[in-house]
Amino acid sequence: xxxxxxxxxxxxxxxxxxxxxxxxxxxxxxxxxxxxxxxxxxxxxxxxxxxxxxxxxxxxxxxxxxxxxxxxxxxxxxxxxxxxxxxxxxxxxxxxxxxxxxxxxxxxxxxxxxxxxxxxxxxxxxxxxxxxxxxxxxxxxxxxxxxxxxxxxxxxxxxxxxxxxxxxxxxxxxxxxxxxxxxxxxxxxxxxxxxxxxxxxxxxxxxxxxxxxxxxxxxxxxxxxxxxxxxxxxxxxxxxxxxxxxxxxxxxxxxxxxxxxxxxxxxxxxxxxxxxxxxxxxxxxxxxxxxxxxxxxxxxxxxxxxxxxxxxxxxxxxxxxxxxxxxxxxxxxxxxxxxxxxxxxxxxxxxxxxxxxxxxxxxxxxxxxxxxxxxxxxxxxxxxxxxxxxxxxxxxxxxxxxxxxxxxxxxxxxxxxxxxxxxxxxxxxxxxxxxxxxxxxxxxxxxx
Ligand SMILES: Cc1cc2nc3c(=O)[nH]c(=O)nc-3n(C[C@H](O)[C@H](O)[C@H](O)COP(=O)(O)OP(=O)(O)OC[C@H]3O[C@@H](n4cnc5c(N)ncnc54)[C@H](O)[C@@H]3O)c2cc1C
Numbered sequence: 001x002x003x004x005x006x007x008x009x010x011x012x013x014x015x016x017x018x019x020x021x022x023x024x025x026x027x028x029x030x031x032x033x034x035x036x037x038x039x040x041x042x043x044x045x046x047x048x049x050x051x052x053x054x055x056x057x058x059x060x061x062x063x064x065x066x067x068x069x070x071x072x073x074x075x076x077x078x079x080x081x082x083x084x085x086x087x088x089x090x091x092x093x094x095x096x097x098x099x100x101x102x103x104x105x106x107x108x109x110x111x112x113x114x115x116x117x118x119x120x121x122x123x124x125x126x127x128x129x130x131x132x133x134x135x136x137x138x139x140x141x142x143x144x145x146x147x148x149x150x151x152x153x154x155x156x157x158x159x160x161x162x163x164x165x166x167x168x169x170x171x172x173x174x175x176x177x178x179x180x181x182x183x184x185x186x187x188x189x190x191x192x193x194x195x196x197x198x199x200x201x202x203x204x205x206x207x208x209x210x211x212x213x214x215x216x217x218x219x220x221x222x223x224x225x226x227x228x229x230x231x232x233x234x235x236x237x238x239x240x241x242x243x244x245x246x247x248x249x250x251x252x253x254x255x256x257x258x259x260x261x262x263x264x265x266x267x268x269x270x271x272x273x274x275x276x277x278x279x280x281x282x283x284x285x286x287x288x289x290x291x292x293x294x295x296x297x298x299x300x301x302x303x304x305x306x307x308x309x310x311x312x313x314x315x316x317x318x319x320x321x322x323x324x325x326x327x328x329x330x331x332x333x334x335x336x337x338x339x340x341x342x343x344x345x346x347x348x349x350x351x352x353x354x355x356x357x358x359x360x361x362x363x364x365x366x367x368x369x370x371x372x373x374x375x376x377x378x379x380x381x382x383x384x385x386x387x388x389x390x391x392x393x394x395x396x397x398x399x400x401x402x403x404x405x406x407x408x409x410x411x412x413x414x415x416x417x418x419x420x421x422x423x424x425x426x427x428x429x430x431x432x433x434x435x436x437x438x439x440x441x442x443x444x445x446x447x448x
Contacts, residue, residue, distance in 0.1 A: 006056040007031075007043065013378040015061040016042045017218060017288040019185075020168025021192035022055035025199065031055060033166045038408040039220035040286055041166045057199050060191040061288055063379035068198075071384050072298045075194050079299060080325050088384075089353060089360055090323060091298030094330040096352045097322040098307045099344030101336070109160040109244040110252075110306045111320035113333075114184060114211055116342065117302060119151045120332050121182050121209055128179025131170045132157045135240070142224065142241050145170045147177065162219045162243045164286075167192070174206065181207045186215035187294040194299045209328065212300025214321070215289075216279050216359050222411040223284040227257040229417040231270035237263045245269060248316040252306065255316075280358060281431060282404035283424075284411070290370050290401065293385050295359045302329035307347075309355040321347060321355050362400075365389055369397045392438040399431040 010016050018041035023031045030049035033041045043055070056062050069075055076083075076092045083092035100111025108115055121127045134146035134157040143161040147170060148154050167189060174181070183193055190212050197203040228238045238259050245256040258269040272278070282290070297303040303323040312319035322344070324330035336342035353360065364385040374380050389397075403424070410423050 006051065006053045007045075007059070009063050009379050010056070010059055010061050011042055013063075013380075014287040015063075015291060015380070016040075017060065017188045017286055017292075018042055018164055018166050019060060019189045019192040020166035021058040021060075021171065021196050023166075023168035024171035024174075025054050025058045025196060027052065027054060033168045035221070037412055039164065039222040039225075039284075039411075040218075041164045043168075054199075058192055058195040060188040060195065061291065061381050062195075063381050065381065069195060070382055072191065072294050073384060075191065075198070075299055078198070079194055082327050083325050087349060087353075089364060090296045091294075092325055094324040094327070095333075096347045096349060097324075097333060097344045098312055098319055098347040098351075099322070099342055100317070100319050101342055103341065104155070104158065105317055106246070106248075107155055108158045108318065110304070110318045112158065112318075113302075113320040113322055113342075114213065114304050115154050115158040116336060117211055117329070117332055118148075118154050118182055118184065120336070122149070122151065122154070126180065126328070127182040127209060129177050129181045130154060131167065131181060131183040131185075133161050133165050133184070142238070147173070159242065160213075160244045161241075163224055163241070164218065164221055171196075174203075180205070182209040182211060183207055184211040184213060185300075186213050186218065187297040187299070188215075188218075188288070188292055190297055190300045191294065209326075210300040212297025212303040214296050214303055214305030214356065214359075217282070217285040217289040220284045220286065220408060220411075222408065222415070223278070224259075225415055226284065226411065226417055226420065227270055227275070228259050228268075229415075230275060231257060231259065231268040233259055233261045233268050235415065237261045246316055246318055247271075250316045252313045252316055252318055253308070276428070280362075280400075280435075281428060282400045283407045285404050287404070290363075290404070291367075291374065291380060291383070293363055293367055293383050295356055295363050296323055298325075301326040302333075305356065307355055309351060321352055323352070366393065366397045366400075369394045370401065373398075373401070390438070390441065392434070392441050395434045396431070396438050399427070399434050403427050403431055 020033050022043050028048040030046050031043040034044040036042050080092045086092050101116035104112030104115040118130050130148040133143050136144040143163045190210050224241050225235045239262040241259040245258050247254045256269045256271050305321045307319040307321045337344050365387050368386045
């Protein structure tokens, strides 16, 4: 793959997450997002490149960032000046809450707060356009970033899509869009937008609000193909995949995947519990996610995730955890409570940390081990966590890395769920065993 030397440090080192901001910023239009063989979107280069390096300045995984944008900490200092509180694991913030929107909850993935905030921004005239993830009309592409202008469009684009998307096309339309823009995105995409705002200060006014989606990892398109096949739909027949169908009779974690078989126009669903742990194992995950230490989307105006903690997790209708980081975001939440549009309570910091504990363990605690391995292969962006971990946790990290890579290689060579499950079994069993050993020693140590 021929990528300019600067961006090559990211793409060839498998650290590109596909945000597409490089495509937008390139003054020569030398880059275009393309699907790679592992089901991820990455930039491809044309001969228009003059190696000016602008692309790297907005890359969230730039191994050589300037001092003032070195990590999320420096960017937060410049973009979230007014946030009065700080915690090293969650960044700068105003307040933390848990709750849901009365109007949008049932049509959303968690509590519908993302759709609520975005619709408030449109209604108040703070923005005129929202960059969010919508159904795509492109062949074999289920979802992509699009522009919404109304509450109805926001409702249609709500819900979590575990599918690779890129901001390249919507960002490239920015000059033609009248009015201001809100962007919704996962941590690395939000970081890329902040880097673009740093490089082009006029974008700060054009994009006055960022809604952050707390992310446990970006999945390859293989994830959709695998789940669809498990539910009885082959790749060529997949239509309208849905990743978070709520089971309101059950718990929040007991959600379903579903899609339509376009051949028969039949609906197929799959209880996610039946496929085992697709998150902690790293199956079908982008390599870059293993080198992201921004668990809670620290650079957004507001960060939203699932309230994976009691009593909220018992409610299948879904509940958000909410971290407000700008004055406006906090005011929107407060007004929503006062106007009886939101059912929200304050959440203690410790409880919020518990709700994302798995992600903190992997992305902060386990990072030092992965960095050590990765640095032998190439340049890695500067990271903020370098914690000492036990030998048993190192083994878990090693195995997760193997599982992640194997899952992509296996599906690429033979996209068949039966064969995949059979071949992955030994790796997943070994990972399970190593995790048990790690927990056993951890418990023993805590008892001492
Ligand atoms: C890849 C991914 C991984 C996640 N991992 C975790 C996790 O580990 N822990 C956790 O607590 N929460 C996680 N979430 C967040 C969670 O699933 C919800 O999206 C979040 O709680 C907001 O819920 P809501 O009901 O307020 O959103 P809704 O009201 O349903 O709105 C969701 C908004 O997100 C946008 N969106 C959907 N898919 C994407 C996407 N791929 N990229 C950018 N924007 C998108 C939609 O367009 C919509 O505007 C993840 C989300 C994604 C997309």
